[in-house]
Amino acid sequence: MKTNKITYWVVTILVSVMMINSAVMYLTKPEIKQAFVHLGFPSYFRVELAALKVIGAIVLLVPLPRSVKEWAYSGFAITFVSAFVAHSASGDPASARIMPIIFLVLLVVSYITYHRNLKFDNK
Numbered sequence: 191m192k193t194n195k196i197t198y199w200v201v202t203i204l205v206s207v208m209m210i211n212s213a214v215m216y217l218t219k220p221e222i223k224q225a226f227v228h229l230g231f232p233s234y235f236r237v238e239l240a241a242l243k244v245i246g247a248i249v250l251l252v253p254l255p256r257s258v259k260e261w262a263y264s265g266f267a268i269t270f271v272s273a274f275v276a277h278s279a280s281g282d283p284a285s286a287r288i289m290p291i292i293f294l295v296l297l298v299v300s301y302i303t304y305h306r307n308l309k310f311d312n313k
Contacts, residue, residue, distance in 0.1 A: 191307075191310045194303050194306050194307060194310070195303075195307055197299065197303050198300060198303035198304055198306075198307055201296050201299045201300045201303065202250050202251065202300040202304070203251070204296060205247075205250065205266070205293060205296050205297055205300055206247035206248075206250050206251050207247075208293060209243040209244070209246060209247040209266070210243065210244055210247045212240075212243060213239075213240040213241070213243040213244045213247075214240075216236050216237070216239060216240035216243075217236075217237065217240050222236070223236060228280060229276045229277070229280050230276075230280070231276075239269070242265065243269070245262075246262040246265050246266055249261070249262040250262050250263075250300070256308065259304065263297065263300075263301050263304075266297050267294065267297060269290075270290040270291070270293055270294040270297065271290070271294065273289075273290035274287055274290040274291055274294075277290070
């Protein structure tokens, strides 16, 4: 059980830090703004996505009801799959396509360990 909690926190913090870091870059880096243009997204989507990434990261890290956390997990899963599709459809290199998949795997590990922790805590 202790290994499960450690795994959960390490992976969840990693995903959350990556989400917050990407949100900051969305708002501050001109090359990221240009990347959204390259992918065919409007500028407002970049700002909206940045805000939602910060909110989702906070939701994963603080103690909130399970239903709220489920929304954050779902939103991040959709984000990672959509990023993979957008980069693939735009002909971006494999390095740009693989990162969303890596973080999707980490998100799945976080999700599974989160639910295992709930199961152990309720016994």
